[in-house]
Amino acid sequence: MSDPVEQINADVQPSGPGCQECEQSGGWWVHLRRCAACGHVGCCDTSPSQHATAHVESTGHQIVQSYEPGEDWFYDYGSGDFALGPNLAAPTEHPADQTVPGPRDRVPANWDQLIHR
Template sequence: MADSVPAGIDPTVPPSGTGCVECDAAGGWWVHLRRCAQCGHVGCCDSSPSQHATAHFRATGHPVMQSFEPGEEWFWDFAGETGLEGPRLADPQAHPDDQPVPGPAGRVPADWRDHVN
């Protein structure tokens, strides 16, 4: 990789899917999605009930994630607790535009606001 790519980022790795890996497996739901910039794992944000993106960082040590929301390109470095600049990652850049927030459709409880962090 080029020297200009920050450590913990592999721009060639595609995302693991269109939703949070763990929430999808358990039938759960999320508020927003985050993508690991090193391995492509898609997890839910810290506002979501299960906070799988942060759990992925803690389990793997992969320090950098990027928003997986349409129109958002920002990166977050968990280790340094700061935003950073990063390269364009492998497509797709975000979950599908027709996927609701929170999502996915059919799994978000009517009282979802009572469950966010």
């Protein structure tokens, strides 16, 4: 596998304001992660569908950054380590008015019973 630092493309923009696959399927998420290599935004492992991890497994892009407001940490799926990294292209977080979990209109009332812990 390539050096994780080589997988960071600071110039690529995120794929959108929410999880790319959940948006297509009408799903929902808890937190969002942004691929540092290609900008894919996927839902975290607490979310029902775990699309960020699925993206890592299907592409080999092992570095993600939190896509949550106020968070700038990176995570390396290969090493299992958290780290700080370079500034990525804006936007660096989902819209501030987007709920967590979100999006508001698709989150079931019993969402806390459906998440992975």
